[in-house]
Amino acid sequence: MLADVPWALEAVLKAAAVLAAFLTLPLALGQLEHKLMGHMQGRLGPMEAGPHGVLQLVADGIKFAQKEDVTPAAADRPVFRLAPAVALVPYLVALAAVPLGAAWVAVDVPASLLLVLAVTSVGVIGTLMAGWGSGNKYALLGGLRAGAQLVSYELPLILAAASVALAAGTLSLTGIVGQWSWWWLLWQAPAAVVFLAASVAELQRTPFDAPVADAELVFGPLTEYTGLRFAFFLLAEYAGMVVMALLFTVLFLGGWRGPWADAGAGVVGVLWTLLKATGVGALFLWLRVAWPRVREDQLQRLAWLVLLPVALLQLAVTGVGVVVWG
Amino acid sequence: MSGLDVLFVAVGLVTAGAAALSVTSRQVLHAALWLVVALGGLAGCYLVLGAELVALVQLLVYVGAVVVLVLFALMLTRAGGVPVVTGVPQRVAAALVGAGTTVLLGGALLSAFGWGRVPIDGGGSTEVAATIFGTDVWPFELLSALLLMALVAAVAVARAPVGGQDDPSQRPDPPADVEAVQGERP
Incomplete structure (x- = not known):
């Protein structure tokens, strides 16, 4: 696509494109959440800012930028102030490695699946830093819950992703989509369910939002944050949803492959990826509307007694399948 | 450079x-x-x-x-x-252990490779996998068995009663026998 451009210009263009996607896709998903939740609950959602409230999140952003940036007296200042950046930047790196189409990827490294999983696992340290650095017991409790939850759900997430990588015989995300065929929808279905549940837990979204349970812990690790730093945490959450939805699409739904054999290349393929990822993102939002919060012990029980055995079983099934048919 | x-x-x-x-x-x-x-x-x-x-x-x-x-x-x-406040002897001991480990590791590397230049060849995923699951599979599996034993032992230590035997006097205090009351008392 960019073969005749000097590499420095290509790098700048790709970085700008990734940054633009990083700043617009989470907003689009947030807007979708406002409207979808509204209509599912018999409301209209935001209607004032722009036609049908499409500028609501822009207005929210302006509001956040105007607010005072407060650092509590009891806070550990450097840790408190650095935490939003630690939470946000990994998802930017991850987005650069997730392909939208066969040629539509900013950085196509050989082990891109591992890269995305590794950098997203760093983002959780931002939450822990916020929980501890705030100098607030509700934030600390939220940080504790986040730590326990993230350590438990990291394992099923990686095992489910490993199953797909094993089936495809490669760690490259573009390679996985190249190997994908429709019957993987059945063969890898348990891994897909495990991955979906674990990614919702990694993102700390309902029903696994015990770390920020607003009825018990005010707002968990984010309690003390105001203004732009709070907005960065929110952006990190929605950017994480975008990354996870795209990753789910690429791993389990065939990425840019359409139902017809020829439609996988070029812009049409990108549209397929975005369509499928929007569906997965809408599923994240639907879970939030439909289900109540899971209690802390139920959450751990689900991770260790259900998701982990299912993921291990799936890995065994995939291994047998690869040996028999591969 | x-x-x-x-x-x-x-x-x-x-x-x-x-x-x-x-x-x-x-x-x-x-x-x-x-x-x-x-x-x-x-x-x-x-x-x-x-x-x-x-x-x-x-x-x-x-x-x-x-x-x-x-x-x-x-x-x-x-x-x-x-x-955390640590005493001077502890700090000196820690520094000695750190310096000793550095000298040991550096010496091992120098004796293995000398001062000559070695070409950078990290090896891709396939080569690393072939080494771990082919050439070095036995050390790798032994290491995982060691980790498993450590895990089981840690659970056993954590669950063992205080003092080595299950003496009722060593158990933590049972919760007070109070009924949970919701709302205001009459």
């Missing part, structure tokens, strides 16, 4: 600096966060040396899981905010 050399020196300096700050920091939580920087810098070193897979696994396992566990334990014990 090529660009890679400069990059390696920069990442190495960051790693060494963060590691030094991690062991000299008086607040345990700050030490853990410097450890994050040091381990991430080590992943960067692997990356510069062309060992992409090792770098990513380093990031995934150490930064993503081990340090998260450390931070979790620190929050649980509330030791994170209390400054």
